[in-house]
Amino acid sequence: MDDCIFCKLANGEIPTEMVYQDDRIACFKDASPQAPVHVLMVPKRHIASLDDLTPEDEELMGYMMLKIKDIASSLGLENGYRAVINCGEDGQQTVKHLHIHILGKRKLTWPPG
Numbered sequence: 001m002d003d004c005i006f007c008k009l010a011n012g013e014i015p016t017e018m019v020y021q022d023d024r025i026a027c028f029k030d031a032s033p034q035a036p037v038h039v040l041m042v043p044k045r046h047i048a049s050l051d052d053l054t055p056e057d058e059e060l061m062g063y064m065m066l067k068i069k070d071i072a073s074s075l076g077l078e079n080g081y082r083a084v085i086n087c088g089e090d091g092q093q094t095v096k097h098l099h100i101h102i103l104g105k106r107k108l109t110w111p112p113g
């Protein structure tokens with residue numbers, strides 16, 4: 001999608017500190033980290049939010065879920081971490097390209113604000 005910052009980051013149009021990428025997904029550092037480790041995993045194909053998923057995305061989403069632990073492990077999060085997907089206005093989703101936050105290296109509080 002032309003005007004989407006995460007499409008541009010995921011596809012290399014804008015340089016960023018990439019933690020992992022392959023043909024389907026990209027994972028890069030969050031610009032405003034909320035924990036010592038805070039990265040965002042995104043599909044390279046533009047999907048706006050959880051609400052925009054279709055049955056065709058089932059395999060991709062499964063792939064992303066399974067990649068979380070590999071990325072967490074590569075970032076040294078052996079003591080645990082949190083994976084978060086914000087959706088919509090009440091979920092405080094600010095970037096309209098589906099992304100999974102992976103946060104760790106500090107004791108995270110619950111419930112989130």
Ligand code: 5GP
Nearest residue numbers: 005016028029030031032086092093094095
């Ligand atoms: P959301 O609130 O939509 O769940 O999360 C969006 C996240 O994207 C925020 O944590 C914010 O810091 C991050 N972010 C926004 N713009 C950029 C950017 O241009 N580059 C990077 N690396 N992160 C961004």
Ligand code: ZN
Nearest residue numbers: 004007046097
């Ligand atoms: Zn996008």
